[in-house]
Amino acid sequence: MSEAETSPKPRNAIVVLLDSLNRHLLGSYGCATANEFDTPNLDRFAARSVRFDGHFVGSLPCMPARHDILCGALDFLWKPWGSVEIWEDAITFHARQKGITTMLVSDHPHLFESGGENYHTEFHAWEYVRGHEGDPWKTVPDPSAVGAPGIPQARPAGIERPYDLSRSWFRSEADFPGPKTMATAADWLRTNAGQHDRFLLFIDEFDPHEPFDTPEPYASMYDDSWEGPRLIWPPYAVGPIARGEMPERDGRQVRANYGSKLTLIDAWFGRLLDTIDDLGLAEDTAIIVCTDHGHYLGDQTPDGQDIWGKPGVPHYEPLGHTPLFVSWPGRGAGQVDALTTNVDINATLLDLFDLEPEHRTHGKSLIPLLDGSQDSIREWALAGVWGRWVHVIDGKTKYARAHEGDNAPLSMWSNRWSTMPIHAFPGYRIPRPDQRAWLDTMPGSDVPVIRQPFAQGDLLPYWAMGARSEHFLFDLEADPGERRNLVGSAAEKDAVDLLRSALEEVEAPDEHFQRMGID
Numbered sequence: 001m002s003e004a005e006t007s008p009k010p011r012n013a014i015v016v017l018l019d020s021l022n023r024h025l026l027g028s029y030g031c032a033t034a035n036e037f038d039t040p041n042l043d044r045f046a047a048r049s050v051r052f053d054g055h056f057v058g059s060l061p062c063m064p065a066r067h068d069i070l071c072g073a074l075d076f077l078w079k080p081w082g083s084v085e086i087w088e089d090a091i092t093f094h095a096r097q098k099g100i101t102t103m104l105v106s107d108h109p110h111l112f113e114s115g116g117e118n119y120h121t122e123f124h125a126w127e128y129v130r131g132h133e134g135d136p137w138k139t140v141p142d143p144s145a146v147g148a149p150g151i152p153q154a155r156p157a158g159i160e161r162p163y164d165l166s167r168s169w170f171r172s173e174a175d176f177p178g179p180k181t182m183a184t185a186a187d188w189l190r191t192n193a194g195q196h197d198r199f200l201l202f203i204d205e206f207d208p209h210e211p212f213d214t215p216e217p218y219a220s221m222y223d224d225s226w227e228g229p230r231l232i233w234p235p236y237a238v239g240p241i242a243r244g245e246m247p248e249r250d251g252r253q254v255r256a257n258y259g260s261k262l263t264l265i266d267a268w269f270g271r272l273l274d275t276i277d278d279l280g281l282a283e284d285t286a287i288i289v290c291t292d293h294g295h296y297l298g299d300q301t302p303d304g305q306d307i308w309g310k311p312g313v314p315h316y317e318p319l320g321h322t323p324l325f326v327s328w329p330g331r332g333a334g335q336v337d338a339l340t341t342n343v344d345i346n347a348t349l350l351d352l353f354d355l356e357p358e359h360r361t362h363g364k365s366l367i368p369l370l371d372g373s374q375d376s377i378r379e380w381a382l383a384g385v386w387g388r389w390v391h392v393i394d395g396k397t398k399y400a401r402a403h404e405g406d407n408a409p410l411s412m413w414s415n416r417w418s419t420m421p422i423h424a425f426p427g428y429r430i431p432r433p434d435q436r437a438w439l440d441t442m443p444g445s446d447v448p449v450i451r452q453p454f455a456q457g458d459l460l461p462y463w464a465m466g467a468r469s470e471h472f473l474f475d476l477e478a479d480p481g482e483r484r485n486l487v488g489s490a491a492e493k494d495a496v497d498l499l500r501s502a503l504e505e506v507e508a509p510d511e512h513f514q515r516m517g518i519d
Contacts, residue, residue, distance in 0.1 A: 009352050009367070010329050012193070012285040014201045014276070015345070017069070018265060019062065019108065019209040021291035023323040025262065029053075037222065037259035041270030045289060045325060048282075050370060051335040052324040054395050057293050058342045058362075060385045061310060062108070063116050065292030065342060066204070070119055072346030072361035077508045078413040078442070080386035080464065084118040086415050087447035088359035091349055092122035092200070100353055101196040105185040106204035107177035109135035117416075123202070127184050131166035132177040132206045141168035161233075163211055173215045178207035178261075182268035186275040193281065200349065203272075207265035209295075210234055212257035218264045223256035232257055236309030238301065251306065255297040286352060287327040290345060294319040302472075302483050314389045314400035314472050316482055328370045336369045339395035341381040360444025362506060380502050386412075387464025389472075390512060392499040398482075399495035400472040404517035407464065410454045411511050413442065417450065431459055443507035453511075 024031040026039055028046030058068045059076035067075045067082075070090040075082070084090050092102045104126035110116040112128055112135075120126045130137040141164075170176050174183065185203045193199060211232040213219075219230065231253045240246035276282055296307035299318045307313060324340065326348075347363030350356070368374035383391040387410055389400040417433060433452045440451040454460055473486040473495050486492065500518050513519050 010284055010286040011197075012199045012201075012281070013288065013349055013352055014203070014281075014285055015069075015288045015290070015349075016203045016269070016272070017066075017205060018269075018289065018291050019204075019206045020293065020295040021208065021262075021323055022258075022294045022297070022318060023321055024294075024318055025259070026323055028325075029323065038263050039266045041266045041273060042289070042325075044270070045273060045287075045327065046333075048333050049287075049289075049325040049327040050331060050333065052326070052340055052366075052369075053335055053337050054339045055290075055322055055324040056339070056341050056381050056393050057315060057320045057322055057383050058381065060293050060315070060383070062110050062292055064386075066111070066116075066119060068342040069290070069345050070202075071359075072343050072350065072357060072363045073359065074343060074362050074382060074506065076384045076386045077382075077390070077503075077506070077512060078386075080412065081115050082414055083116060083416045084122075085442075085449070087442055087445040087449065089357065090119060090122050091346060091355065091357075094350075094355040094357065095200055095353060096122060096124065098353065098355060099197065101192075101199040103188055103192070103199065103201045104204065105129070105181055105188060105201070106206075107132045107135075107181045108204045108206045109133055111204065115416075127188070129177050129181045129184060131163070131169065133209065133211060134162055135166065136162045138162075138165040138169060141165050161211075163213075167213065170215075173264075176213075176215065176264070178205060178265045179268040181205050182265070182272050186272045189272075189275050189279060189281065193279065198353070200353070205265065208258060208261040210258075210261075212254065212261045214257070214260045214264045218260040219257075220260075221256075221263060222259045223253055226253050226256070230257060234258070234295075234297070234309050236311045238307055238311050238313055239305035240308065241298070241306045242304070251298045251308075254308070258295065258297055282327060282329065284329055286329070286348075288345060288348075289323070289325040290342070291322050292342070294322055300481075302485055312388065312468055315383055315391050315398075317476075317480065320383060320391070320398075326366065326370060331370050337395075338369050338374075338376045339378055339381055339393065340364075340366060340369075341378075341383065344377065360442070380498060382502050382506065385464075386410075387460060388468060390499065390503070390516065392495070392502050393476075394498060396475065396477050397491070397495060398472075398474045398476055399492075399499055401496070401499055401516045401518070402468045402471055403515040404469060406456045407468070407515060408454065408456050409511040409514055410460070410464065411509060412452045412454070413440065413449050413509070414452075415447075415449055 027034045027043045059074050063081050064076050071088050095102050102123045104120050104123040107129035213232040234254045298306045343363035348366040351365035351367050364377040381393045389402050391400045433450050437450050437452040439448040471487045474482045
């Protein structure tokens with residue numbers, strides 16, 4: 001039996017979530033594009049960690065992914081976007097009951113607005129770093145003459161962004177939200193970590209999410225020949241270059257600016273690592289570096305179109321196959337090929353701190369993979385965005401099932417009844433529950449929940465709108481670039497059977513079986 005198998009669990013945990021972190025752009029994963037951008041500190045951390053090669057997203061986008069990690073339950077089958085519901089608790093609630101100090105440091109604005117509330121409230125304390133993306137922080141630009149000169153940026157016509165005001169208040173590199181978040185977390189470790197018996201520090205860092213805005217020297221690091229306003233807001237589109245709607249040169253500029261943001265946050269992540277090392281925390285602290293999803297930067301669809309942002313397409317590898325690194329005391333560097341997904345991070349933290357959730361969860365602890373007692377923990381993983389494709393992955397194949405016919409029936413299950421605000425379109429909102437709604441119960445709960453059915457013609461959250469009726473099946477081993485859609489082959493029947501079985505096991509709403517035609 002190895003030393004790792006007999007050593008005690010770590011006392012503490014630090015989770016660093018870097019939003020929109022692309023696995024295939026990290027040198028530590030050795031992919032074809034891995035040397036495109038510099039990430040020396042992520043590489044440095046990877047060199048002393050366990051690298052998970054079969055890690056995939058679960059619920060998307062931003063807040064659903066955080067629900068996976070903090071609550072441990074997939075929610076994309078029940079709602080599009082939302083807070084901690086009254087039939088469940090985030091892991092921080094159970095940690096508080098056991099005397100484990102929990103701290104949140106974040107610049108992620110969705111955590112502090114309608115649809116993201118209640119995630120931070122059970123932490124013992126939190127620091128919210130203001131000014132990232134859509135954070136409505138300032139009402140006027142910085143009137144002083146000493147404010148950092150704003151880099152000229154292209155802005156879509158007719159769209160006002162809170163960031164335009166926030167940006168004028170950043171006087172130096174250290175004032176940008178990402179660097180400030182990392183510095184705040186490092187300061188908390190220096191002044192607080194030694195004062196607590198056990199702690200969980202959750203760093204929810206919005207970088208390298210857009211806007212891809214950085215100060216020099218990062219701003220020109222990967223595209224020093226660009227002239228004109230910088231393109232820091234990526235399009236969310238399929239095929240704009242292929243259709244001639246966006247010049248290829250603009251695409252290179254957007255991608256370069258993502259790289260600049262990635263290298264910037266890598267540098268400040270390095271300062272956090274320095275603090276961890278200076279304090280000797282790695283000796284008794286599990287450190288997890290993860291993400292919610294990737295981000296398309298001109299990647300190709302099976303039919304050769306360029307993809308940007310997170311538009312209405314299946315979870316191709318750049319978006320859905322994500323990085324995960326775990327530094328575990330007593331376990332040296334290495335790699336794990338087993339299939340894992342984001343709810344497994346929650347299960348690992350529950351296992352580490354010996355916590356028992358009271359609501360239904362879907363995760364499997366990673367500790368058996370880390371201590372070598374098991375070489376796999378799950379046979380399949382589910383992933384998706386509410387109202388779009390439902391994906392089932394078994395580590396070798398990925399099946400994305402769309403709706404057949406109208407994208408109906410659908411229902412939303414929530415007692416909070418809020419969804420993501422869109423600041424650029426303040427008049428947009430989904431309907432409130434109406435007389436069609438009734439009370440039901442979630443799997444594993446007896447708390448009544450509002451179940452609102454939707455029909456064709458209803459106003460839905462924007463990501464569920466439109467026709468997306470093509471299914472996709474890929475052999476990830478033989479075709480990692482996902483160029484050959486195997487739908488219609490004999491393998492699809494097995495994929496449908498696996499999807500049906502997985503949905504039955506999580507007791508998914510019956511509407512999904514109906515809308516996807518797999519009754």
